[in-house]
Amino acid sequence: MVILIVMAVLLSIIYRRSKWIVFRSIRWRAVLMIISILALVPFFQINSDQNKETFIKLGDDPKVWDSLYDAVSNGGIVALLNSRTTDAMVQPKGYSQATMKNLVKKYQGEAKSINATRQNKNFKNQTVIYTLSESLTKPSYVPGLTISDNPLKKLNNIMNTTSSGHMVSSGYGGGTAGIEYSTLTGFNITAYKPTITMPYSQLTSSINEKSTVTGQFDKKIVVHPYVGSFYNRRAVYKNMGINYFYTTDSDTPVKYTASVGGGNHASDISAYKNVLSKISSGNDSQFIQLLTMQNHTPWTFSGRDYNVIEPTDSNADLDTIESYLQGLHYTDNATQAFLDKLNKLKRPVTLVWYGDHWPGIFSFVNTSTDALSAHSTPYFIWQNDAAKKANGTVDVSENYADPSDFTAMVLKMNNMKVDPYWALKTELLEKVPTINNYKRDENGKLSFIDKNGKNIDEKSLTAEQQKLVKDFKLVQYDITTGKNYLLKTKFFQKVK
Helix, strand or coil: CHHHHHHHHHHHHHHHHCCCHHHHCHHHHHHHHHHHHHHHHHHHHCCCHHHHHHHHHCCCCCCCCEHHHHHHHHCHHHHHHHCECCCCCCCCCCCCHHHHHHHHHHHHHHHHHHHCCCCECCCCCCEEEEEEECCCCCHHHCCCCEECCCCCHHHHHHHHCCEEEEEECCCCCCCHHHHHHHHHHCCCHHHCCCCCCCHHHHEHHHCCCCCCHHHHCCEEEEECCCCCCECCHHHHHHHHCCCEEECCCCCCCCCCCCCCCCCCCCCHHHHHHHHHCCCCCCCCCEEEEEECCCCCCCCCCCCCCCCEEECCCCCCCHHHHHHHHHHHHHHHHHHHHHHHHHHCCCCCEEEEEEECCCCCCCCCCCCCCCHHHHCEEEEEEEECHHHHHHHCCCCCCCCEECHHHHHHHHHHHCCECCCHHHHHHHHHHHHCCEECCCCCCCCCCCEEECCCCCEEEHHHCCHHHHHHHHHHHHHHHHHHCCCCHHHHCCCCCCCC
C-alpha cells in the first residue's frame, strides 16, 4: 500500500513538471488515475481486522457516535471510511447462494405454519410505538442500593398488568444506538466481531427498510427532543425508509421541549406530548419511535424525594444518585399519564417501552461479578383497549428478553401474521434462550441466558436450537457483510 502511494505521488510530480508530451497525453492520465485508485483501495477496508490498528497508529481516532464530530476530527474522507466495515461478522460455515435459497424455502414454510393460527394480516389503521427511555433502570435491579421509597411505583404496576420483564442490554452507561439498532433490525450486536461497537455508524450501508421493523408499516417517523446528528441517525433512518425525523434541529422541529424539576433536557412529559401530536388518524399503518432525553446525564433535578440509605461508606456520588432517582419519579408519572391518554384513543395502539442501559453512576456495583444486573433494564409491551379489541392479546412476557426479539413479541401479542424473517425470529423467541447481549467473542460465538439468569454456552444448546441460531447468523451475515442474496427474494415481505 505504502509503495503504491509513493509511486502515485512521484508520478504526479513528474507529470506536473515534465514537458514531455507523453506525460501530458490522455493515456498517461488514465494510467495515473488507475495507480491512484489502487493506492486508495486499502482505505476502503479501514475497519477490517488487518488495517484498523494501522490507521489508528496513523492518527485515526473514530468518533462513531457522532458523524459530524468524526468528520471534524478525522477529515471527511476518513470519517466516511470509518462508517464502512467490510468484515463485521465471521462468515458462517456453508454460506452460499444455494444455502440461502434453501433457508428462504424453510422459513416460508415456518411462516405458513405460524400464520395458520394468527388472524390478523397487518397493522392497517393502527399505530405501533417503540419508546427508548434514556438511561433508565429500576433501583431494585441495583445490588447494594437501598432507598427510602420506590420512585417507579406506577411502572411496577404497569409491568404487573402487561407483558414485561428484564431487558438484557448490550450497553452500560452508554451505547444507546446499539440497543436501538437491535430493536429495529432484529439483529444482535454480539453476533458481530468485537470491533463493531456502533452499528449505525459502522454498518450504515447494510441497514435497509426491508429487513427492519419499519418495513412492516406504511408511515414511519422518529421523535427525538434533541439534536439529530448523533450516531449517524439521519443517514440510517433514510435507509430505513423513515418518513420524518423530528428533532430540535430538524426542518420541522419538535414542538415540546420543556424540562421538568430543574432537569437539563426535555422532559418525558414533553417527549410524550410530541408523540401524541404525531399519531395518525388515517387508514395507513403507522410506526413511531420515541427516543427520550430526560434522564440523560447530567442529572440536575432539584428535588430530593428519594434518599439513599445504603451504601453509606462508599465513594459513590450519593447526591447524583438521588437526583437520578428524582428523574425516575418524573418518568413514572409521565409514563402513566401517557398510557392513560393512549387508552382513550379509538385508534389501536401498541407500545414497546424499555430502558436502554444503566446510568454510569453506581460505582459501588462490581460490573464483572454482577454483570447481568448491570445490564438489566425494565421493559413492557402494552396495548390500549382499542388494540386488544381489534387484535386480541397474548402474554409475551420473558423474564429476560433480548431487544432484538421485541418485534417478534409485538407481532405475537397482536396475533399478526409474519413473513419468513419474522417467522425465524419467532422460532428463536419461542425455542432458544435469550441471547446474552453483553458478552462478545472474536469468533462470533454467542452465549445465552435462561429465564433464571443462568448463562448457557452456544455449544450447550440442543441440536434444534443450534440450527436456529446458525440460520439466524446466516441471515444477519448475508444482510450486513455477505452478498445480500436474501434481498432479492421474498424473505422480507410485509404481509398484505
